[in-house]
Amino acid sequence: MSKGVSPKVDPANVLEKEELVLEGMDISGHWNRMFEQRTIFDYDIAQLDRVTELDGGESMGWCYQCAQCIAVCPVDHVGSYGPRKIYRNLQVGFDLFTDPDLWLCTTCINCLRVCPKEVDMMEIMPAVRKEAVLAGNVPAELQDVFEKTARYGNPLGKNAKRRAAWTRGLDVEVPVISDVERKVDVLWWVSDYPSYHPRGIDASKALARVLTHLGVDFAILGAEEKHDGDSMLRAGENGLFEMLAEQNIEALNQYEFDVLLTTDPHAYNAFLHEYPERGGEYNVVHYTQYLAERITELGLSEQVDLSITFHDPCYLGRHNGEYEAPRDLIAALPGAQFTEMWRNRENGYCCGGGGGGMWLDGIAAENQSMRLSEKRVLEAVETGADTLCVVCPYEVSRFEDAVKSTNNDGALQVLDIAELLAQALGLPTD
Amino acid sequence: MDSVVLLRPVPDPVEELELNDDGSDLDRDYLGYVLNEFDDHALEEAILLKEASGGTVTVLGLGSADEMEQILYTALAKGADEAIKLGDEIEHLSVTSQAEVFAAALEGRSYDLVLTGVQAADELDGQLSVRVAALLAIPHISVVVGADAGDDSVNVTKEFWGGITADYEVQTPAVLGIQAARQAPRYVAVSLIRQAQQEGNLSETDVDPPDDSSGVRLVAVRVPESGEGAEMIEGDEEAAAAKIIEIIRGAGV
Numbered sequence: 001m002s003k004g005v006s007p008k009v010d011p012a013n014v015l016e017k018e019e020l021v022l023e024g025m026d027i028s029g030h031w032n033r034m035f036e037q038r039t040i041f042d043y044d045i046a047q048l049d050r051v052t053e054l055d056g057g058e059s060m061g062w063c064y065q066c067a068q069c070i071a072v073c074p075v076d077h078v079g080s081y082g083p084r085k086i087y088r089n090l091q092v093g094f095d096l097f098t099d100p101d102l103w104l105c106t107t108c109i110n111c112l113r114v115c116p117k118e119v120d121m122m123e124i125m126p127a128v129r130k131e132a133v134l135a136g137n138v139p140a141e142l143q144d145v146f147e148k149t150a151r152y153g154n155p156l157g158k159n160a161k162r163r164a165a166w167t168r169g170l171d172v173e174v175p176v177i178s179d180v181e182r183k184v185d186v187l188w189w190v191s192d193y194p195s196y197h198p199r200g201i202d203a204s205k206a207l208a209r210v211l212t213h214l215g216v217d218f219a220i221l222g223a224e225e226k227h228d229g230d231s232m233l234r235a236g237e238n239g240l241f242e243m244l245a246e247q248n249i250e251a252l253n254q255y256e257f258d259v260l261l262t263t264d265p266h267a268y269n270a271f272l273h274e275y276p277e278r279g280g281e282y283n284v285v286h287y288t289q290y291l292a293e294r295i296t297e298l299g300l301s302e303q304v305d306l307s308i309t310f311h312d313p314c315y316l317g318r319h320n321g322e323y324e325a326p327r328d329l330i331a332a333l334p335g336a337q338f339t340e341m342w343r344n345r346e347n348g349y350c351c352g353g354g355g356g357g358m359w360l361d362g363i364a365a366e367n368q369s370m371r372l373s374e375k376r377v378l379e380a381v382e383t384g385a386d387t388l389c390v391v392c393p394y395e396v397s398r399f400e401d402a403v404k405s406t407n408n409d410g411a412l413q414v415l416d417i418a419e420l421l422a423q424a425l426g427l428p429t430d
Numbered sequence: 431m432d433s434v435v436l437l438r439p440v441p442d443p444v445e446e447l448e449l450n451d452d453g454s455d456l457d458r459d460y461l462g463y464v465l466n467e468f469d470d471h472a473l474e475e476a477i478l479l480k481e482a483s484g485g486t487v488t489v490l491g492l493g494s495a496d497e498m499e500q501i502l503y504t505a506l507a508k509g510a511d512e513a514i515k516l517g518d519e520i521e522h523l524s525v526t527s528q529a530e531v532f533a534a535a536l537e538g539r540s541y542d543l544v545l546t547g548v549q550a551a552d553e554l555d556g557q558l559s560v561r562v563a564a565l566l567a568i569p570h571i572s573v574v575v576g577a578d579a580g581d582d583s584v585n586v587t588k589e590f591w592g593g594i595t596a597d598y599e600v601q602t603p604a605v606l607g608i609q610a611a612r613q614a615p616r617y618v619a620v621s622l623i624r625q626a627q628q629e630g631n632l633s634e635t636d637v638d639p640p641d642d643s644s645g646v647r648l649v650a651v652r653v654p655e656s657g658e659g660a661e662m663i664e665g666d667e668e669a670a671a672a673k674i675i676e677i678i679r680g681a682g683v
Contacts, residue, residue: 143617239621
């Protein structure tokens with residue numbers, strides 16, 4: 001633009017020249033360069049090309065180094081990481097396919113939220129990891145989990161036949177749908193940690209009691225349920241995901257139910273975005289959403305004298321936009337006080353368990369100053385709350401370990417919202 | 431260098447192991463099986479040899495376990511060229527009979543090396559590689575932790591006690607009992623296993639289960655009894671820790 005043009009530009013008057021040589025200099029390009037990639041020729045960008053040539057890796061090349069992602073990347077807060085840094089490293093010959101950096105991203109997508117160029121690590125990282133997995137370049141700890149999940153249908157390597165063992169001797173009935181032999185209103189997708197991990201089982205028992213208290217007609221799949229596969233897909237084991245999805249869809253499609261109720265936000269995410277195109281279309285609801293719609297019917301009566309703060313799971317919040325349901329439930333607990341952590345909702349800090357991070361503790365320990373779960377627990381303690389409420393089964397064990405490792409044992413307890421609701425209903429809590 | 435790897439399924443300890451009614455064996459009707467961990471290392475070492483100096487890898491899988499096909503397809507996906515399932519009718523064999531079945535299957539085949547695990551979870555005597563070599567009348571070396579192909583020999587590292595290792599040159603053909611491959615068994619993506627499954631490149635050879643010629647007969651299997659020497663410490667972590675410290679102090683440590 002020449003001098004004399006009004007600072008308030010009327011778009012109708014902008015003369016757009018896609019190709020222009022001015023005083024011998026080629027300045028061709030879209031008038032607003034922000035929307036177009038400007039190729040840099042000063043480097044051998046072969047490593048960057050390897051990423052952008054992948055299905056899903058394209059947007060890595062759109063980065064223009066503004067570094068907004070770095071400010072919100074949970075891994076950068078405990079190390080040196082983030083999409084901008086990965087892009088810069090790729091420009092100068094960094095091999096992402098074999099570097100530990102490949103495994104640090106938790107797919108929390110806070111970077112995508114703030115990225116003006118829509119560089120999508122949710123697509124990029126799984127695409128590169130998929131190639132690494134096919135080449136056999138998998139961290140040993142993750143390899144072990146892949147193998148266990150393929151063999152037993154759960155990442156803990158537990159006996160598949162014992163998936164419903166937690167219901168034995170419970171004071172309420174948790175029927176297995178193959179025994180029920182009729183349509184049920186709610187099929188509860190329990191998931192792995194709530195089926196096998198001691199603290200996950202505590203939350204499952206609480207939820208079973210709450211559902212029974214509500215008079216919900218529900219059943220579980222029992223031994224026919226396998227890991228939902230979502231985290232395996234984000235960790236690059238696409239074949240494992242496909243196998244699990246096929247098996248789960250085959251199991252689910254034998255039965256009739258109105259609502260598929262998930263405990264795990266990762267399963268919720270898979271059922272919403274991955275299973276439908278594979279023949280698994282269900283009316284899927286996260287348990288916090290299901291219960292938040294029934295707060296009045298719940299009739300919460302007992303005092304819960306706790307000061308509570310809440311951690312947003314990435315796969316419920318940022319990925320799927322549900323921030324209110326868990327908060328509505330906490331607000332309904334009689335007598336409970338609620339304080340937000342300073343990073344909440346859209347800017348919630350990741351627990352470190354997503355994208356395979358649940359099983360990459362060694363990689364995290366070697367490359368970060370602390371675990372993301374420890375950082376988050378310190379934030380929770382800062383609020384002065386005595387209870388950290390969670391609604392994702394990856395988190396109870398992660399945060400309880402972090403409470404201990406940050407020397408906050410006794411200062412903060414970690415409870416699933418189902419456990420808090422059971423308390424507020426005067427139901428057994430063992 | 432052409433290798434043949436002998437693969438045995440072993441009971442999967444993730445299942446609750448139970449004895450059969452007359453107490454003469456595990457109750458195998460309800461058992462799941464996994465590949466013997468040492469055999470997995472033998473396979474890894476064979477594939478490393480192939481990658482380093484060419485040749486082929488053939489895997490022989492023994493027995494009728496449901497998991498056997500999956501084990502063989504996994505081997506093909508990792509880089510084996512040929513997979514053969516031996517004895518679809520065979521359930522559980524003594525190591526003597528296992529050796530006879532494998533040796534019979536190797537008869538008339540051309541190979542430079544036979545590799546198998548130095549032992550198995552249900553065969554701690556480490557007899558398979560020894561017996562196969564004896565039946566084939568070829569050299570044998572066990573507790574191998576790495577091999578390197580020469581022209582008509584193989585250089586192997588054998589592990590002794592106390593961290594001592596020794597290097598041997600072994601004339602081929604030979605049998606190696608593998609303690610550990612040079613690297614941990616590789617990961618093979620599920621999609622590659624499924625691809626191998628679709629290609630279906632698996633053959634089967636019928637085998638008549640041989641009579642056990644060892645003269646050794648398994649009479650009874652028992653669940654270990656808790657000994658009298660054990661003291662169970664009750665109470666929560668703090669109480670238990672205090673009790674442990676008291677015991678250690680009392681013992682004058």
